[in-house]
Every structure is written in C-alpha cells, then in structure tokens.
Amino acid sequence: MQEKYDFRSIEPKWQKKWEQMQIDKVGEEPNRKKYYVLEMFPYPSGNLHMGHVRNYSIGDVVARFKRMQGYNVLHPMGWDAFGLPAENAAIKHGIHPAKWTWDNIANMKRQLKSMGISYDWDREIATCHPDYYRWTQWLFLLLYKNGLAYKKHAAVNWCPSCATVLANEQVVGGLCERCETEVEKKDLEQWFFRITDYAERLLQDLEKLPGWPEKVKVMQENWIGRSEGVEIKFRSEFGDEIPVFTTRHDTVYGVTYLVLAPEHPLVEKLIAGTRYEDEVRSFVQKVRQQSVIERTSTELEKEGVFTGAYAINPMNEEKVPILVANYVLMEYGTGAVMGVPAHDQRDLEFARKYKLPVRVVVQPPGEELDGETMEFAYDADGISVNSGPFSGLATPEAKQKIADYMEAHGIGRRKVNYRLRDWLISRQRYWGAPIPIIYCDKCGTVPVPEKDLPVMLPENVEFKPTGESPLKYCEEFVHTTCPQCGEPARRETDTMDTFVCSSWYFLRFTSPHSKEMPFDKDKVDYWMNVDQYIGGVEHAILHLMYARFFNKVLYDQGLVPVEEPFQNLLTQGMVLKDGGKMSKSKGNVVSPEDIIARYGADTARLFILFAAPPDRDLEWSDRGVEGCFRFLNRVWRLVYAYAGKIKFVDPLKSGEGLSNRDSELRRQVHQTIKKVTEDIAQRFNFNTAVSAIMEMVNHLYQYKENVPEEEQNLALIKEAVVNLLLLLAPFAPHITEELWEAIGQEGSIHLQSWPTYDEDALVQKQVTVVVQINGKVRERLEIPVDLPRDEVEKEVLELDKVKRFLEGKEVQKIIYVPNKLVNIVAR
Numbered sequence: 001m002q003e004k005y006d007f008r009s010i011e012p013k014w015q016k017k018w019e020q021m022q023i024d025k026v027g028e029e030p031n032r033k034k035y036y037v038l039e040m041f042p043y044p045s046g047n048l049h050m051g052h053v054r055n056y057s058i059g060d061v062v063a064r065f066k067r068m069q070g071y072n073v074l075h076p077m078g079w080d081a082f083g084l085p086a087e088n089a090a091i092k093h094g095i096h097p098a099k100w101t102w103d104n105i106a107n108m109k110r111q112l113k114s115m116g117i118s119y120d121w122d123r124e125i126a127t128c129h130p131d132y133y134r135w136t137q138w139l140f141l142l143l144y145k146n147g148l149a150y151k152k153h154a155a156v157n158w159c160p161s162c163a164t165v166l167a168n169e170q171v172v173g174g175l176c177e178r179c180e181t182e183v184e185k186k187d188l189e190q191w192f193f194r195i196t197d198y199a200e201r202l203l204q205d206l207e208k209l210p211g212w213p214e215k216v217k218v219m220q221e222n223w224i225g226r227s228e229g230v231e232i233k234f235r236s237e238f239g240d241e242i243p244v245f246t247t248r249h250d251t252v253y254g255v256t257y258l259v260l261a262p263e264h265p266l267v268e269k270l271i272a273g274t275r276y277e278d279e280v281r282s283f284v285q286k287v288r289q290q291s292v293i294e295r296t297s298t299e300l301e302k303e304g305v306f307t308g309a310y311a312i313n314p315m316n317e318e319k320v321p322i323l324v325a326n327y328v329l330m331e332y333g334t335g336a337v338m339g340v341p342a343h344d345q346r347d348l349e350f351a352r353k354y355k356l357p358v359r360v361v362v363q364p365p366g367e368e369l370d371g372e373t374m375e376f377a378y379d380a381d382g383i384s385v386n387s388g389p390f391s392g393l394a395t396p397e398a399k400q401k402i403a404d405y406m407e408a409h410g411i412g413r414r415k416v417n418y419r420l421r422d423w424l425i426s427r428q429r430y431w432g433a434p435i436p437i438i439y440c441d442k443c444g445t446v447p448v449p450e451k452d453l454p455v456m457l458p459e460n461v462e463f464k465p466t467g468e469s470p471l472k473y474c475e476e477f478v479h480t481t482c483p484q485c486g487e488p489a490r491r492e493t494d495t496m497d498t499f500v501c502s503s504w505y506f507l508r509f510t511s512p513h514s515k516e517m518p519f520d521k522d523k524v525d526y527w528m529n530v531d532q533y534i535g536g537v538e539h540a541i542l543h544l545m546y547a548r549f550f551n552k553v554l555y556d557q558g559l560v561p562v563e564e565p566f567q568n569l570l571t572q573g574m575v576l577k578d579g580g581k582m583s584k585s586k587g588n589v590v591s592p593e594d595i596i597a598r599y600g601a602d603t604a605r606l607f608i609l610f611a612a613p614p615d616r617d618l619e620w621s622d623r624g625v626e627g628c629f630r631f632l633n634r635v636w637r638l639v640y641a642y643a644g645k646i647k648f649v650d651p652l653k654s655g656e657g658l659s660n661r662d663s664e665l666r667r668q669v670h671q672t673i674k675k676v677t678e679d680i681a682q683r684f685n686f687n688t689a690v691s692a693i694m695e696m697v698n699h700l701y702q703y704k705e706n707v708p709e710e711e712q713n714l715a716l717i718k719e720a721v722v723n724l725l726l727l728l729a730p731f732a733p734h735i736t737e738e739l740w741e742a743i744g745q746e747g748s749i750h751l752q753s754w755p756t757y758d759e760d761a762l763v764q765k766q767v768t769v770v771v772q773i774n775g776k777v778r779e780r781l782e783i784p785v786d787l788p789r790d791e792v793e794k795e796v797l798e799l800d801k802v803k804r805f806l807e808g809k810e811v812q813k814i815i816y817v818p819n820k821l822v823n824i825v826a827r
Helices: 007-021 050-068 084-093 097-114 130-145 195-208 214-224 249-254 265-271 277-287 292-296 345-353 395-408 521-527 542-556 592-599 601-610 622-646 660-683 686-706 714-728 733-742 789-797 800-806
Strands: 034-039 072-074 149-159 164-166 184-193 227-236 241-246 257-260 304-312 319-325 336-339 412-417 437-440 444-447 479-481 488-491 532-536 569-572 575-577 766-773 776-784 811-817 821-826
Touching (some): 007 097, 007 601, 007 733, 050 532, 050 569, 050 592, 084 097, 097 592, 130 444, 130 542, 195 542, 227 249, 227 336, 227 395, 249 395, 265 277, 265 304, 277 304, 277 319, 336 345, 395 412, 592 601, 592 622, 601 686, 601 733, 622 714, 660 714, 686 714, 714 733, 766 789, 776 800, 789 800, 789 811, 789 821, 800 821
Parallel strands (some): 034 072, 532 569
Antiparallel strands (some): 149 164, 227 412, 257 336, 304 319, 437 444
16 A cells, blocks of 8 residues: 555546446345435536536445445436537537537547546437437427427527527526627527427426425426416407406406507507507507517517507407507507506506506505506405406405406406416537427328427538538438329428426436337336435526426326426535626636646545535635645544554454443444434535544544554554545545455445444543632543442542632632533632
8 A cells, every 4th residue: 555645546447446346336236225326417528517527426425325334326428419609519610410429429429538437338318319319209209299399489589699589598597698789589480399288287296396406496496487367358340359367357447558569469450550560560560579588578668569450358348449558568468558657666657658648447445446546456365356256356356256247247257377488499409319290291290200309400510600400501401202192302400408408307218228118117216316316506497397208207107206307406505606607708716637637636626525515516626625635634543553553354243342442433433424324414514524533633643643653552543544535435436445455344334334323422420520729721631421420520630730820719619511611619
C-alpha cells in the first residue's frame, strides 16, 4: 500500500476492475426486492457540467446505498439525443447531426466513467438510434389508433432564429427559451397528442405522489388549471352560436360587451364587407405578432377594436357589442369572453378605456355600489341585484339556480375547464423521430404499418436555415407508396418533439434490447415504477407531465403495471458560482474534468454532496473542494497507519469488557452508523451524513493520538475502520475500494452489506464532567453516567488539583449540573 493517496492511479485501476467484474450489471431476480433509481438522462452536448456531476453523484449514492442494503438495484444511463443543437451545429459547422451527436456521446460517456458512477452500461440507450426511435414511432401509432394523436391547422409559436415551432412551455417571457429570440405566431398544420383527455387524472393522481416535492405538485396543478363553471351559449345577431366559459355565471346579467380572440373563426364572418373590415384586420395582424406569454401578462395594455356586430345575451335577450381584444386567446376556454366590468378589474379597465357601460349585479352585504363611479371591480361573493328572478340570492345560491335555469332552457351547461392544452408535437426539423404517417391522394392519411418501422432518417440531406424540415427536400424520403393501395404517396416530413422520446425512456431501460415490443412486459412488471427519480426542477411541468401522460396511456392499454411512473422525486438545486448560475457567458464555469484531474473524482463527488442539502442551490467553493481533498487524505493516512496491524485481526463483535475510552470510541462509531443510515434513507441529507463521517474520523484520530499504542484495542480499531469505509463507500467509491483491499477484506466493498448499529453500543456509559472552582475550570473528571451526586462530590474533592486550589479556603457550596459540571464556591 502506498503511503501517499494517489487518486490518479487508484481511480482508473478500480474503474477497469469494476468493468471486468461486471459489478454493476443487473438482471431480474423475482425473489429479491428491487429498487429502480434513475437520474434524468442528459442531452449529449459534449461536456459534463457541475449540474450533471451533482445529479449523478446523488443518484449514485442512492444506488450504492440501496445495493448494500440488499436491494436488486437498477441504475441505468442513456442519452436524450435528438434535438435542435445538433441541427444548428450541422448548419453552422457543416457537421452531420449524427456524427456531432455520437461524438458527444462518446466524450460524455468517458467523462461519466471517470466519475466512477455505478451504471449498468449494458442498458445504455440513445433516443436517436433506430432501435429506439422505431418504438417511439410505434407509440405514436398506438396513440393515433386510440384517437389520441390528430392533426389540425393551428397558430403556433415560431422561433425565427431556431426556425422551428415551440410548445407554449418553451416560450419564456415572449422569447425562445433556448436562444432568447422573440417568438412569432405562424399558421401551420400540426400534429397534437390529446393530453387534455387525461387532464383530470393527471390532476387527481398527484395525490398518489406523497414522495414528490409539494412545489412540483403545485406547479403541475397550476399548469393543468382546473376550473368549474358554465359554458353559456351567446349568439351573434346573425344567429351564430358563441359559447363562453365562465366561473362567475351569477354575473351574466352584468354583461355589457363580448370579446373575441383575434384568431376566433367568427371574426372574419362578422367583419366581411363592413366598414370595420380594414381596422379589425389590421388589429388582428398586429396582435398575432405577440406571444401567448405577452398576451396573458398582467403588464399588458389591454387593447380592443369594435367589430360592428352585436351578441345576444340568452338570459335577457339584451344586445351587447362584440369586440376583438389582445388579451383573449383562442387556446384558452372558447376564445370568447363575456365582459362584466363591475365584477372583473380587467373588464372594468377595458370598459373605461372604450366607454362601455358598467352594470352592478352583485352587491357586497350592507353596501350599494355605483357602476358609474366605481374605481375597483367587486369580484367577491355578495347578493345578486339587477339579475331578474335571481335578484336577492346570495352568490352560491345564485350560481346554483342560474346554472339549473340555463341547463333547463338549453342555453348553457355546467362544465369543467382546464388551462392545459393538447400537446403540440410537430417540429419542422430533421434531427428527430420521423412521424410515421403517409399521405395518399386516394386513401388520405395512412399510418405506416408496424412491420415497416422504423421510418429511417435519411443521411443525405441538406441543412439550410429555411424554417422547413430538410426532409421536405429529400426526394428518396418524401416519395413512397401507399401501404393500402400501392399508389404513389408522400411521407410526413415533420419530426416529433424530443419530449416524446423522453416520455417513455424509463420503460425502455427495463429491457433495452427488446426487439418484439418497446419493452418486455415481464421485465417492466418487475422493475416499475421508478422508486427514486432525480433531476432539475426546470422539468417539473414539461417532461414530468408528458411522462405521466404516456405512462397512463400505456397503463390503460395494459402494457405497464402502474399508473404513475415515478414513486419518489428529488429535484436537486443548481450549482452556483459567485452568486450566479454557472454559464460560459459569465465566465464562471468550473470544469468537472479539471477538478477530477487535480483532485480526483472522489473529491469532486464528496464536495458536491457535502456542500449543501441536495434540494438547495450549492455555491461552488474552491476552499470547500480543497477541504474535501484534505479529508480524504486524512482517511488515507489513518487507515495506512493501521492497515498492517489490523489486516489479520477480526473486528470486535460486542462491547463486553471494554475500558471506558474504548466504549466511548465504539459508541461514536455506532452513533455514526445510525446517523448516516437515517440521513441517507429517510432524508437524503448527504451533507450531514458526510459531516458525521468526518466527526467519526476525528474521534479515531483522537484515540490514535491519546491512547498509548500498546493499550490500543486493534479489534475495536478494525471494527471502526471497516465501518468507516463502508459508510464512506457510496460517497467516495474508489478510495474506499482501495483501502478495503489494503486492510485485508475480501470482495468488492460495494458488494458488502450496509453496516447496522448495535443499540447497546449507543448507550453512553461514561461522561466527562467539568470541574470549576469559583467559576474557573480547574480539572475534568471522567465518571459513570448518572453517578449519584454525593459520590460525584466525593470524587471531585479527592482530586489533587482541587485539593491544591482549595487549600486554606472554606467550601461554601457545591453546584452540580448532572453529567456536565461541578462548580465549587469557596472563600
């Protein structure tokens, strides 16, 4: 064994041995309890960053810990490999996306292996491989055949820089989340998944996820946006039905105008051939340049224009003007909103701006509002007024009776509405899974037969920043024959949103080599659901919602055994430097490769786990890294000092007959086992677990330095060192493996059982009592715990130092704090 801790030789040595031993390879063992731990797989950008290191280190501690606890642990890794950056690289640098992606995968895989993460690399998947996207296409067809995939003409978010469609969730503050270019609106034929069919289940089943952070569940709940109300059938003066959804149908008598979204199909009909035509069209064109986010912002100045047409309120047959406004969206509700300015602040501001009437129909109890003078809308419950036969009713009763009346007269119906919209999956780009649809002039839209999957991405395409998929101009791809009639036909040239690929990858990991189905039913039944999922909170809405949706569809088809894919979720915090998120533009990026080269993977892992609780942001600290490196060197020197002496000694099995100081060291060891076990298993408090291990090392050093060598108990030291290495193993796998071998232990440390603590050892038998004379510390005395007061006083007064300080003085009184302090007051 080397005297110096040389991580540069130790780490590659053990990584190679683990690979040869296939230590991390795992299979189904029906008689063993399973544990599936998964970190969100990365996009292969080419380089790991510290966020990756944190995510994968957390996952690895959990995986190694659970394996040592006796679980059959599935811990896989793969690549979310389709996506726009590869295509942009192709346009910018002339590198084919496939080459760019596979080169990056090779580099990141090398970096991950250098961290010593316990992945079963036999299960590696890449979503851009035909063996994978064949099944992504198969799943698209499953949704299509079950009425859950459809195509429609829609106004979409368009990023002119990335030249692609964006989902609403990918637009942040009116900008593309990737390149921060202003997003425009564009009309295109697009494919959608009917996630709205699952809105209620996605909402209700959040209750089945007690192991998820509350903040993530709230984010999903808000995104689904369930509201209960009534859909009322207003009509235009020409007889066109205009459905309006509202949660405040008790205010229907207060409607003084109706607002349509600029995209509403009725707008064109109402203005055609009228003097309002040009003004409205110009307004519509202007609004369509604004993003969804801008138009729903509270900061937005509300603007509108009169169409020249009127709507009829079905409750009182009153005519109200129809306007088009920028704050109403076709995607939300019905694309039409009733204006009740007395009871909605936005409506009030809009009414004042365009000089529209304000009619009070709900009064606060004991008050009388005046619509002409009110500055603030009254939007709380109250008593209905000016509401025909419903006047005088309290709001809850008015709601109930007005809804009953509407349903009885066929002018409205109770309805539950959701903010959630169907998932737009079409992308006008090359580097994604082709949508397996064929268009035939004779047969129409035809799904590609399953036997013809995968629809392969052609290699010889030209990359131009045109905003259209390069597949459109690839003759050999586009032109095909109809599988139904055999006539010439055309392939769909849009590819799927990459979120489709990541919505089922956790299932593929259970049987990544399955050739008959996306996953093997028996294997998915054994492994699912994922016991612990780990990833950034930025995926709280998009990825997690989509994955839950996919899993529910597959559950309904009898293909998976569980309704929810992820039992427990840990969202780790970001890694910050100088108070901000690491980014190249800020020049505050720390490279994992540099840290590993300088200090080793074990130090990098230990620091990232020790510096903060996993769900909090972590501030990078060079001093903190140095401190963790010094700690590992301390562990090395400690074990090195004892390795030869304890190699052939059996560890202590019980605390019988130990001296007080030996008992105290053993107590510290077993206290640490208890603390670390609970911190990992119950709370994922890796920082406090590492801190407890550091404390234990301090106690071992104190024992080594303060107890004469000939009096040191080697069996106790062996027990302490064995447990120290076992506890540290999930955090620092290389150094512990090397030291395990050095002290003569057989087999890999990572295949050993997790240590258990001895309850008897936790009982403190001795305490050190501080002895003071007139408040000044003069001596310390070791005594049995809870020794009677008179015996403590007797022992204290017999101490030589105490006798010396009390010479010529009279003891006035003795103050005793049990097990802690004796203070002698003397004059």
